[in-house]
Amino acid sequence: MNRRTFIKxxxxxxxxxxxxxxxxxxxxxxPRESADPLSLKGPxxxxxxxxxxxxxxxxxxxxxxxxxxSLKPISSFGRPGSEVGKxxxxxxxxxxxxxxxxxxxCNNCRVQVFDAEGNVRxxxxxxxxxxxxxxxxxxxxxxxxxxxxxxxxRNHRVQIFQGATLIGIIxxxxxxxxxxRLPTASLVAPDGDILVLDSKHCLVKVxxxxxxxxxxxxxxxxxPGQFNNPEGMTVDDxxxxxxxxxxxxxxxxxxxxxxxxxxLGKVGSGPGELSNPTGVVCRGDKIYVADSGNGRIQVFQAxxx
Numbered sequence: 125m126n127r128r129t130f131i132k133x134x135x136x137x138x139x140x141x142x143x144x145x146x147x148x149x150x151x152x153x154x155p156r157e158s159a160d161p162l163s164l165k166g167p168x169x170x171x172x173x174x175x176x177x178x179x180x181x182x183x184x185x186x187x188x189x190x191x192x193x194s195l196k197p198i199s200s201f202g203r204p205g206s207e208v209g210k211x212x213x214x215x216x217x218x219x220x221x222x223x224x225x226x227x228x229x230c231n232n233c234r235v236q237v238f239d240a241e242g243n244v245r246x247x248x249x250x251x252x253x254x255x256x257x258x259x260x261x262x263x264x265x266x267x268x269x270x271x272x273x274x275x276x277x278r279n280h281r282v283q284i285f286q287g288a289t290l291i292g293i294i295x296x297x298x299x300x301x302x303x304x305r306l307p308t309a310s311l312v313a314p315d316g317d318i319l320v321l322d323s324k325h326c327l328v329k330v331x332x333x334x335x336x337x338x339x340x341x342x343x344x345x346x347x348p349g350q351f352n353n354p355e356g357m358t359v360d361d362x363x364x365x366x367x368x369x370x371x372x373x374x375x376x377x378x379x380x381x382x383x384x385x386x387x388l389g390k391v392g393s394g395p396g397e398l399s400n401p402t403g404v405v406c407r408g409d410k411i412y413v414a415d416s417g418n419g420r421i422q423v424f425q426a427x428x429x
Contacts, residue, residue, distance in 0.1 A: 164185075164197070164420060165185050165419050166416050166419060167182055167183075167402075167403070167416055167419070167421060168181045168183045168216075168403055168416060169181050170217065170405050170412055170414050170421065171219045171225075171405055172219065173190075173223050174221065174222075176193045177198075178192075179191075180414065181227065183214060183215060183230075183416075186204040186210075186212065186213065187202035187214070188201055188217065199242075200242075201241075201242025202227075202238075208236070208247055209238075210232075211236070212231035213229075213230045215228045216228030216230075216261065216262055216263035216265075216274075218272075219266075223240045224239060226264045226266065228263055228264045232251075233250060233251035233259060234249045234258060234261075235248040235258075235272070236248075248288050255290050255293060256283070256290045258276050260277050261274050262277040262308045262355075263310065265312070271286055271291070272284070273285075273310045273311070273312070273318070275307045275309055275310050277307060277308060278306070280304045280305060281295040281296055282294040282318070294331055294335050301340065302329075304324075304325070305323070305325055306324045308323040308355045309321040311359060313330075313359060313363075313365075314359070314363050314380065317332060317338065318330070318332075318335070319331075319357070319359075319365070321355075321356070322340075326343055326344040327340045328340060328341055328342050328357070328365075341382030346372050348384050348387065350372075351369050351372065353371040354367050354368060356368035356401075358405050359406075360406035361406070363379075363380045364380070365378040365379065366388075366406065366411060368402055368403060368414075371400070372391075373390070373392075373397075373398045373399055373400065373417075374387050374388060374391070374401070375388035375401060375404055375411065386427060388411060389424070393418050396422070398413065398415050398418070398422070399418045400415075400416045400417035401416060409426045410423050410424065411425075
């Protein structure tokens with residue numbers, strides 16, 4: 125392997141990673157526990173704050189960890205429970221321009237908003253199926269218009285908020301083009317379309333600004349461009365779409381129009397290998413992946429061209 129393509133990773137054990145192609149699937153060893161109280165166990169999603177720190181939801185530790193620019197864990201907030209400020213398997217994460225962290229508190233069926241010190245500023249939603257309530261929300265996304273999109277996973281829909289006010293709902297349970305089965309992520313594309321990752325249908329479904337279905341891409345399988353229970357996605361500043369193809373143990377890259385481009389990683393626990401990746405975020409020419417099954421964050425060099 126070319127050493128110039130190596131980037132570091134952090135978690136239960138430090139390794140290196142590289143841009144590569146997917147291989148056949150196989151079993152992966154469980155991550156090793158660490159004596160470090162700030163170490164990661166099952167990172168799910170990740171986001172950068174305005175200071176360049178990387179925040180990570182560590183679901184099985186019921187907390188959000190903060191890593192510095194060298195990816196060294198420096199602090200955390202949250203502890204198990206259902207009271208305000210406590211977390212029960214946090215998953216999705218987004219950070220606004222003021223550094224406030226919006227956390228999809230999945231098993232508490234709400235979104236909690238924390239400041240940089242870990243103090244709760246706001247709680248949005250509660251358990252339920254009516255508009256504005258949630259059933260195991262898995263992701264939260266903030267767009268440039270002040271809207272918050274929440275993948276309300278077990279209600280099989282995406283809810284759109286302006287502040288804490290519900291302003292729109294996309295989808296419901298079903299198999300039609302505009303319906304979902306366990307959506308796990310959503311985002312707003314540069315052209316204003318809303319992309320929803322429909323995990324059980326293994327599709328990315330695209331909706332216009334009018335919230336009406338336009339098209340989809342993907343499909344069930346392990347061939348390039350297909351998915352197996354995808355969990356996360358992001359779009360970088362060049363308009364490239366990156367999807368955590370979780371049960372295929374890889375990250376796939378697409379054009380924003382759905383054109384397949386390439387694959388990042390392969391199954392395993394070594395350098396550049398992944399086990400159930402769930403979250404992905406881009407910063408500059410680096411791709412940061414929540415390598416959940418291996419209990420670590422891996423950093424890949426984005427391909428050129």
